[in-house]
Amino acid sequence: MILPVYVLGQPVLKKKANEIDKDYPDLGDIIANMWDTMYDAHGVGIAAPQIGLSIRVFVIDTIQVMEDDKREEGIRKVFINAVVVEETGDYWTYEEGCLSIPNIKGDVDRPQKVRIQYMDEHFNKYDEIYEGINARVIQHEYDHIEGILFIEKLKPLKKKLIQRKLKDIKAGNAIADYKIKSVRV
Numbered sequence: 341m342i343l344p345v346y347v348l349g350q351p352v353l354k355k356k357a358n359e360i361d362k363d364y365p366d367l368g369d370i371i372a373n374m375w376d377t378m379y380d381a382h383g384v385g386i387a388a389p390q391i392g393l394s395i396r397v398f399v400i401d402t403i404q405v406m407e408d409d410k411r412e413e414g415i416r417k418v419f420i421n422a423v424v425v426e427e428t429g430d431y432w433t434y435e436e437g438c439l440s441i442p443n444i445k446g447d448v449d450r451p452q453k454v455r456i457q458y459m460d461e462h463f464n465k466y467d468e469i470y471e472g473i474n475a476r477v478i479q480h481e482y483d484h485i486e487g488i489l490f491i492e493k494l495k496p497l498k499k500k501l502i503q504r505k506l507k508d509i510k511a512g513n514a515i516a517d518y519k520i521k522s523v524r525v
Contacts, residue, residue, distance in 0.1 A: 342380045343391045344521035345439045349510035357396045357485040359421045362463045381518035385477045387484030396421045398481035422458035427451040442516035446494040
């Protein structure tokens with residue numbers, strides 16, 4: 341089921357999310373709804389706070405953005421109770437956007453590699469290292485479960501330039517080509 345994406349101004353986006361266990365109610369449905377919602381909005385990742393749940397769950401699919409000859413390097417995974425253990429490598433700049441901040445993009449510097457411990461949807465444990473675009477999407481979605489939005493990582497000038505647009509989104513005046521839930525009822 342496609343759910344509305346919570347946008348800037350919704351308090352759940354600024355909270356550190358809670359760990360869950362395998363008995364969390366309707367987890368399979370929640371994950372299925374996250375996939376549906378992400379694909380409907382043309383995203384490459386979505387975190388549970390973006391659908392209004394303050395739990396440490398996110399899904400990503402980078403396969404869809406890989407060049408044809410590199411599709412096997414992409415990943416499609418569920419991350420539960422993730423913990424970033426280490427970020428290494430040179431910082432690189434890449435233009436990011438976010439389903440919770442429609443129509444805003446900006447350059448974000450992130451380390452090239454990330455080591456992350458997490459569980460999949462079957463609660464199997466993993467300790468893995470990702471790099472490049474996979475690392476970036478993981479870091480972006482991980483920030484969501486930590487209550488951090490990508491706009492907080494923008495350079496001061498860019499923050500100043502988008503301030504009015506951000507105020508509009510917070511005021512409930514967001515426009516997106518997917519279902520959203522803003523602070524305005």
